Amino acid sequence: MSSLYLDKKGLTLRTQKDTLLIYEADRRVANIPLRLLERLMIIGQIQLTASVLGKLGSLGIGVVVLSGLKHEISLLLPAKADAARRLNQYRHCTQNALPLAQQLLADKFSTQQAHLHHYQTTDHSLWQHWHTQINQAKSLETLLGLEGQAAKYYWRQLASLLPAEWLFQGRKKHPAPDPVNALLSLSYTLLYAESVRLLTAAGLDSSLGFYHQPQANRASLACDVMEPVRADIDRWVWQHLLQGTWQASDFEYQYGACLLHKAQRQAYYPLFEADAAGWRAHLKQEIHTCLNRFNIECANTENDTQWQTWAQICRKTSNN
Template sequence: MSSLYLDRKELAVKLDGQALALYEAGQKKGTVPLHLLDRVIVRGNIQLESRVLGALTQRNIGFLVLSGRSTEATAMLAAKPHGDAVRRLGQYRMSLSDEARRPLAKWLVLAKLRGQQRLLQDALAARPDLRKPLTGALNTLQGIGGTLRGDAFGVSLSELRGYEGSAAAACFGAYRHLFADSLNFTGRKKRPPPDPVNACLSLGYTLLHYDAVRACHWVGLDPMLGFYHDVSFGRDSLACDLMEPLRPLMDQWVWHLFRERRLRAEHFSDDKGRCLLNKEGRQRFYGFYESQVGSARRLLRRYGYALADRLRPEAEG
């Protein structure tokens, strides 16, 4: 199974039997059999037959629409929900209990810490000239991890978020040194992303978040009820939870894209302070993302199934 990225102006998509037919300026350019697809990612203003959405839903093919002006998702179809509603009952009960949420949240923060440490250790091996900032951040992460692992009474959710925030600040404080000064990357900035690194991080996190939403639906959990992120209007809190340990992996992929010069300054443009990937840059990003993300998607489902198994006895009790 594979992903289909549709990122071209004047493109129309129609259903042609058991395939998607692609039209450009009224001319048929090709077809893609539905049985080969696992997800379809659309960017910008593409014409779509309503029958296409029905066919994708029937075959459990995901569908994500990205804004043409930013890297944010504007619409999505995830997957058919799992039929076992008992899992969701257990999730609803867990979401109301800080005692039930705390051990899961602690595991998540420690898993993210391990990912951040791997990222910085790999960076140190590749950039020994940056030993001072990288080892400083590694020492901070090691200290936070030791504190959390040694805690016998259980820190509160707000304290866990404080530790996670301190770890993220330390990691990004060192991470920014990995990029050329010409990229103007000084730290994580989201809306709008002002530089090429932030533009790539935002796009990558959006794609990874969608894969996390799909994983939630696949295993029968509500993506909006998390255990680390509180319930917030319009936020897929559980999807945010599941992808949190994988953020350092995305950070590493973005570093490699620039380190290996797969992406360069000519692949970006500035639009009133918003940094945008151009068409060639997006193609390069999509290709690299798909070449790397398979293991992350499997991990997301593994996390989801592990959580669902943990919730079921609670729901039946």
């Protein structure tokens, strides 16, 4: 199964039998067998018809649309109606929110601690204290406070590893004020989209969570299950920053938001996809754990076929 990233204005998508056809200015530039596609990521102004969407939906291919400077996300997903699973989910999310959130936050702290330990820049006794506080918490508000304390420490330690030119002083968003936050925001958005897609495939309601409470225009359960996986993304971003994959000059500022230059985005997507198998596996594990905690029988949400990438196609269809 694979991902296809399309980030170029003026492309048109069509289907012919079981093949996705990509056109640019009435010239066909790519033919992709639909049986190989699992997700289609559309960034920018791409044209496609309702019949194309219908074909993608009938084959279970999720379509993710990112738009605007904030990478606002829209998801067009094949729905899987599973009333029994959702009833169990609703009951557990409302009746057992605190213990579910305690375990979730403990898992998140463990992955953050492991990330900092990789760089030998963490105080293990401090994390142990926070784990103890999690177990003693009597409300979600208390957990949110602990998460905030840990976040300040976590980002401060990571910031100390970067040269000053990156201007990173902690996690900030909406909009991202610096290159590091721009990379984190874009990567988290892709993680969020995958979380919604997998939850939908598992027959769950991604909008009803237990730690992230219901909120308009937010898939709260998707936010929940991705929390322990965020550190995977952080490690990936820091790895490439410290290796010099990106330079500060690779970014631009528009209306107060920091963004990757268009040319650099074409390199980013294949690079991200090349390392995505690990965090996707972690995300699947978190969803299966969630199903267990909801007392729902676990089954594979999709075939665990080897993840394939379309880096060559992305570059071909995205270059100016």
